[in-house]
Amino acid sequence: MNHDDENELFNRLEHDLAADSGGELVDLDKARAARDGDEGAKGSPSVSLLADEDEDTDEGPALMVDTATSGTVPDNAQPAVRRPVVPDWARDRATFKAAVARAANNTAYAAGFHAVRSPLYVARIAGRSPRGMVRLVGGAGRWATDAEGAPMRAYSVRREDAELYLKLSRKRDDRVRARSVMLALAAVFGLVMALVLWVVLSTAQLAAVGFGAMLLLGLYGRPADRPLITRAVSKHILPRLTSDQVEQALLSLGIGGMGRGEITFPDPIRQDGPGWRATVDLPRGVTAGDIMERRKRLASGLRRPLGTVWPEGDADLHEGRLVLWVGDRDIAKQGLIPWPLAGKGRHDIFRNLPFGVDPRGRSVSVPIVQHNYLFGSQPGQGKTSSVRVLVCGASLDPSVELWLHENKGTGDLDTHEPVSHRFVSGIDDESIAYAAESLALLRKEVMRRGAILKGLPRDICPDKRVTRQIADMKVGLHVLLAIFDECQNLFAHPKYGKQAGEDAEFIIKVGRALGVVLVLATQRPDKDSLPTGISGNVSIRFCLKVAGQVENDMILGTSAYKNGIRATTFRPEVDAGIGYLAGALHVPTVVRTAYLDTPAAEAVAVRALAMRKAAGTITGHAAGENTSTADPAAQGDNLLDDLVAIWPAGENKVWSETLTAALALLRPNVYTGWGPDQLVMVLKPRGIRTVQVGRRIDGKVVNRRGVERDAILGAVAERDRNRDAG
Incomplete structure (x- = not known):
């Protein structure tokens, strides 16, 4: 690149900077002088870089599209995926009822469990109350004698620091005097209150106060390694799922292109029903299917039972979005799944049928x-x-x-x-x-x-x-x-x-x-x-x-x-x-x-x-009929025989309303509820059309849709011929 080209480039840059600054020119003479001074020593690498960036355009330096801000939509106005205000398990009626039922059942069981063992708990407290009394008296004595300051005084003796020891001794003497007075006053007050209660309260009330004091002393004297109350249910709850665990488990799969720092979490890991939900964006080129096919290895990496680890994809966003749900318990060990319609209710076949639950306990x-x-x-x-x-x-x-x-x-x-x-x-x-x-x-x-x-x-x-x-x-x-x-x-x-x-x-x-x-x-x-x-x-x-x-x-x-x-x-x-x-x-x-x-x-x-x-819908085998040779199409053709059986004598054309009423009397389980429209729909595939049938009623001719007897007989004859030919 020659010097004239360089000057032209700097002139264009100067013009652009002047335009951006509202018309105020920027003096670049010092910059040019510094550049010219550096060219001899460094070969002007900065100019060559500028030239490379601009060599394919005639309209000035290129603008990086990622840095453009003019005309962009604000971040808070762009479309976003909203997280549900109410969790999925609480929005699903069946799942919510199941969760409430489980909580109520566990509460009732725990209450009954502890109620039966309440005499044992009282006996334990009574046995521990002397220990509590000893603890209380011993603690008061140590407090009154400033036992907590003894280590510091011993430290000053080891250091042979006489000045510090004297200060600590004077401090201890002041504390002991004040605390001894407070302890004596508390003892006198307690004795007086005991005498007052002895005089004022009845025997039952005194027993209640004594029982309460025994409870307090028993609780204060309980050993740290021996709890008072026995657990009603022993739960094996797995530890909380963390992003470090998920990342380490994914890296342990050995998938190419997945390294540390390339796995991101667009949402925080949160509790989702009886488990944890982690939303993960995998590295570019890695799909959720790559993880799903390694489910066993993923469970090993998480150190969880296989029945608790359920990865799935979210292709609505992109193929690299992984939704990992890790349950607290193995799905196979959660007990039998009850069917909602087992005890009562009926079903509409045109509505979805309860089938089971997914690993999160949501009804499916x-x-x-x-x-x-x-x-x-x-x-x-x-x-x-x-x-x-x-x-x-x-x-x-x-x-x-x-x-x-x-x-x-x-x-x-x-x-x-x-x-x-x-x-x-x-x-x-x-x-x-x-x-x-x-x-x-x-x-x-x-x-x-x-x-x-x-x-x-x-x-x-x-x-x-x-x-x-x-x-x-x-x-x-x-x-x-x-x-x-x-x-x-x-x-x-x-x-x-x-x-x-x-x-x-x-x-x-x-x-x-x-x-x-x-x-x-x-x-x-x-x-x-x-x-x-x-x-x-x-x-x-x-x-x-x-x-x-x-x-x-x-x-x-x-x-x-x-x-x-x-x-x-x-x-x-x-x-x-x-x-x-x-x-x-x-x-x-x-x-x-x-x-x-x-x-x-x-x-x-x-x-x-x-x-x-x-x-009235019991048919076929359930009704005792032999269906081994029954043909549904032939059963439909029985309508023709039924029409012949109920046809009014001497009539060639009959209103559809009259025919459906007679059919309902002949076979209520089959024809009840039929009207002219239903009759037309069934007869039309058999080539039978309705005709206008006039009847004189009260001196007036009334025309309605009806059926000709000849058409029925013709259809019956054709059906019989087809059967014989078959």
Whole structure:
């Protein structure tokens, strides 16, 4: 760079500085002279740096964008993530009630525990009161004789400091005289008060005063290593979680790119329910999944039990945000989780069903309608017990039709046989054939429902999916929940497996919006016993303890293991009932399911049966009908036979109101509540249209919608021809 270029650069800098200072010129002659003097000795390194910064622009020196302040939004006006005013556990009604109940129960237990032992406590105090008297007298004597000053006086003697010793001795004499007088006055006052109380108080009052004095002396005389009161509950509470512990544990994982000082905590570590919550920003390039897949090593680094350490990501902010929750106790050792509906209440299938709790003790509820479920685990890990929660919840809505298939033969779902439209329990070929037939019937049912839903008016069904309103219209679009437990025995069957897999895949893909819910549970999740078309299309998955990565991803979805969602880390038997729930919440969550043993499930089934009797919704197997060859579509066609049976003699056209009233008299459990709209919706898929029917009433012709008998007879004939051809 030549000298002219340097002068030009300094002239531009001088002009800019003058403009920034409001027009006042800055004299740079001295600066130039100093620069020129330094050039010969140092080669002008500062000029070369300035030239390098400016060589790519013609508009002056570049402005660093991070230092710009003009036009920026103030920090307090920028969007920010607000912390909840009320903790999560206090905002969740079920969790709050559970916390209050636990506190009340612990308080009541502690009160009863100590009440029983109160005579022992009194005896201990009485035995320690002489020791307290000795302590009191001895302490008063030491105070009166200035025993606390003795070490200092001994020190002056060792130092042979006569002047200091004399000063301390005079000070001691003054203290002893004053304190002796005070102690004598206190003794006289105490004696007088004792005589007064002896004269004034009754025997009972004197006994109370004496008892109180004994309590005080006993408490004063208690040994430091022997507490008076026995603990009602021995708690093993882990120490408070600190940032140093978290940082040291993360560094011990040995992840590349993570060094000391690069781990930050955007929020302070705080108590969150029965544990501690730490929010961590990991170093750049390190994700929360990297930590989640090393959960065991993280627990080792924290020196905590594995069942207390639960890392998860917060991708709403960024992939490097880690939320680490560390509990006070192992989730597997917190006792059984009660189900809120076990003792009373009913359920609406269109609302979320209580399913269990997460590691923080917060209740977790799951949706049923418009979803399909896949449960998987090794044997004995609580899979069937988790499925039982769905069965019990669905049974408490009397409008839900239950199809239960338990292809293990152990009778795990026998409690709900009295409320099931279709039911089988067994592993033999006949039971497998029954389950395969159910899937074939469900496929036809899905097609039938699709035709009905398509014909519904737009104002009733704008989204083309079954709602509570449509389910209550009794047009055959109620919710149907089909459970297939141990489905690997069905899909791997050499005769029925292939077709059953195709039917199940069709139902999962199409039936979701039509009120058909399929729940599959397996203890052998592989491509032979669980077709990929099924595992890849279910919307909600619950995976308990599994053996390896393949089984993990078959249940939870491809790459779940890679992303740190690993059900392989659960401990056999110890973590029974604990699994990863994916699809029901915004992120995969560890959930411990509510526990329902056989007696509790039986009690729920009894309530469900009473509800269904009152609602008139006991059908199929529960009603004693043989459903092994029943076709839901054919059952819907029974309406045609019922119309023929109640058709008024001599009439070719009849008002819809007249027909629905007669149908309700014929079969109250089926047709009660039907109106002209419901009749039209069911007949329309069968090609039967309504017509205007005129009747003369009070001398006037009244036109209303109705049905022609010829159309009904034509539909019956076509149905019979199709059956014969089949």
